[in-house]
Amino acid sequence: MITMEHVCKSYRIAKRNAGFGEACKALFHREYETIHALSDVSFSIHDGEMVGYIGPNGAGKSSTIKILSGILTPDSGTVLVDGRIPYRNRLEHVSRIGVVFGQRSQLWWDVPVIDSFALLKDIYSIPNTQYQQSLEELTELLDLKELLRSPARQLSLGQRMRCEIAASLLHRPRILFLDEPTIGLDAVSKLAVREFILKQNKTFGTTVILTTHDMQDIEALASRIILIGKGRILMDGTLDDIKKGNGDIDRTIAELYRSYEIS
Amino acid sequence: MKKYLSFFRLRFVMGLQYRVAALAGIVTQFVWGAMEIMIFRAFYQTDSAAFPMTLSATSSYIWLQQAFLAFFIAWMMESEIFDSIVNGNIAYELCRPVSIYNMWFARSIANRLSRAVLRCFPILLVAVFIPEPYGIAAPASFLHFILFLITLILGLMVMVSLCMLIYVLTFFTVSPQGLRILFNSTVEFFSGALIPLPFFPEKVQRIMELLPFASTQNVALRVYSGSMSRNEMEKAIVLQVFWLAVITLIGKGLCKAAEKRVTVQGG
Numbered sequence: 064m065i066t067m068e069h070v071c072k073s074y075r076i077a078k079r080n081a082g083f084g085e086a087c088k089a090l091f092h093r094e095y096e097t098i099h100a101l102s103d104v105s106f107s108i109h110d111g112e113m114v115g116y117i118g119p120n121g122a123g124k125s126s127t128i129k130i131l132s133g134i135l136t137p138d139s140g141t142v143l144v145d146g147r148i149p150y151r152n153r154l155e156h157v158s159r160i161g162v163v164f165g166q167r168s169q170l171w172w173d174v175p176v177i178d179s180f181a182l183l184k185d186i187y188s189i190p191n192t193q194y195q196q197s198l199e200e201l202t203e204l205l206d207l208k209e210l211l212r213s214p215a216r217q218l219s220l221g222q223r224m225r226c227e228i229a230a231s232l233l234h235r236p237r238i239l240f241l242d243e244p245t246i247g248l249d250a251v252s253k254l255a256v257r258e259f260i261l262k263q264n265k266t267f268g269t270t271v272i273l274t275t276h277d278m279q280d281i282e283a284l285a286s287r288i289i290l291i292g293k294g295r296i297l298m299d300g301t302l303d304d305i306k307k308g309n310g311d312i313d314r315t316i317a318e319l320y321r322s323y324e325i326s
Numbered sequence: 327m328k329k330y331l332s333f334f335r336l337r338f339v340m341g342l343q344y345r346v347a348a349l350a351g352i353v354t355q356f357v358w359g360a361m362e363i364m365i366f367r368a369f370y371q372t373d374s375a376a377f378p379m380t381l382s383a384t385s386s387y388i389w390l391q392q393a394f395l396a397f398f399i400a401w402m403m404e405s406e407i408f409d410s411i412v413n414g415n416i417a418y419e420l421c422r423p424v425s426i427y428n429m430w431f432a433r434s435i436a437n438r439l440s441r442a443v444l445r446c447f448p449i450l451l452v453a454v455f456i457p458e459p460y461g462i463a464a465p466a467s468f469l470h471f472i473l474f475l476i477t478l479i480l481g482l483m484v485m486v487s488l489c490m491l492i493y494v495l496t497f498f499t500v501s502p503q504g505l506r507i508l509f510n511s512t513v514e515f516f517s518g519a520l521i522p523l524p525f526f527p528e529k530v531q532r533i534m535e536l537l538p539f540a541s542t543q544n545v546a547l548r549v550y551s552g553s554m555s556r557n558e559m560e561k562a563i564v565l566q567v568f569w570l571a572v573i574t575l576i577g578k579g580l581c582k583a584a585e586k587r588v589t590v591q592g593g
């Protein structure tokens with residue numbers, strides 16, 4: 064069970080105009096602008112739900128994920144994940160969740176993937192038998208057999224992403240946050256990743272929250288959609304709610320963004 | 327504890343991979359050490375009574391310093407840690423059930439240790455065969471040797487805890503460059519990396535020895551050749567333990583504060 068109530072988060076950003084003169088001026092006087100990444104965000108998600116969290120660039124999706132995973136502290140509001148306040152007991156919280164940031168890498172660059180996995184085993188204190196079992200399952204489902212012995216730096220993006228997802232699931236988290244997990248993947252890898260996430264949800268009842276710009280991801284995975292724009296929740300419903308007729312999904316979403324004036 | 331040991335192991339093994347870098351390091355340190363000893367020799371020839379340490383003790387100091395350079399050199403900080411803060415990869419590290427401070431501490435120790443292990447033996451081996459007083463002499467006694475090992479490890483830990491301050495402060499300053507430059511020159515000067523501390527005027531030396539920087543290489547390298555009295559050694563070891571505790575506590579406190587107000591850069 065995940066609940067967010069009236070959560071706000073803002074960042075202070077230094078701004079200046081282009082040019083040398085402006086840069087010199089900024090040495091003495093800096094102008095800051097406060098960006099409200101989240102303003103009054105509330106929602107709740109039940110166990111075993113698969114939620115697509117969508118919105119245009121800069122809407123506040125990643126900020127939400129980072130607050131839920133205990134990395135960022137909100138300015139105000141309450142956040143509860145399975146009864147825990149993520150940013151308050153970070154260590155306890157993160158041992159029970161899995162996170163994938165599609166744009167970053169958690170694998171150690173210079174060593175074979177399997178070494179990164181072994182390190183994660185110790186970090187999460189996974190018992191031997193459970194580790195072997197998880198590893199076997201994940202290897203088979205994500206087709207990792209050939210990849211495990213190569214260093215992460217020599218994998219292609221799609222191969223690495225499959226390893227990243229496996230790395231986030233070794234400790235069998237009950238909640239999975241996916242921040243653009245299919246970014247830059249080819250069709251085959253995308254399908255494999257989607258299928259895998261679905262299976263995880265079906266078999267283990269894993270709660271999944273995913274942000275993405277790929278609407279096929281949403282179509283394939285999310286039974287519920289939360290739309291965020293300019294830091295506010297604009298819509299909370301199912302895909303059918305926004306789909307009118309048989310229109311193209313990307314077009315429908317673009318239309319939706321426009322109707323809320325957030326694009 | 328086991329997780330930090332694993333970090334240590336992985337980092338250590340990774341460090342052992344870089345053989346060419348180690349070879350280049352060994353050659354550089356030889357030339358550097360020989361050059362320093364030649365300079366000191368010239369000074370000693372004018373009036374050897376004017377110096378606080380014998381030439382033989384100074385030579386031992388220099389060879390040990392070159393052999394364990396990786397333990398005490400200030401600029402050997404991990405760019406991966408700075409990068410992860412600057413480009414936002416820190417997000418993943420914060421998603422793990424580990425203390426950021428302890429994890430970075432473990433990997434910094436491992437990194438310095440692996441480099442030193444690759445480099446120290448060839449240097450020490452050759453330095454032993456260089457004739458008196460230009461080579462490395464035997465330790466003053468067995469007890470001095472044991473104390474040397476203890477203060478060496480303590481010094482390494484003080485050094486890493488100082489570096490940890492710089493890592494953690496990067497959370498607040500966005501870019502680490504300015505801090506690093508300031509830190510490097512301060513440590514080089516005050517730790518006895520440029521000139522052994524006994525060579526400074528007595529009053530200056532007395533103050534310098536109290537600073538945390540003196541608790542890094544200064545103690546171990548001087549203990550070895552027996553150029554410190556028993557009383558001085560006791561005081562130096564107590565100071566090492568004191569600074570290690572204080573700096574680690576400050577670092578941990580800062581780290582906690584940083585985690586609360588962290589912003590992940592780059593989306």
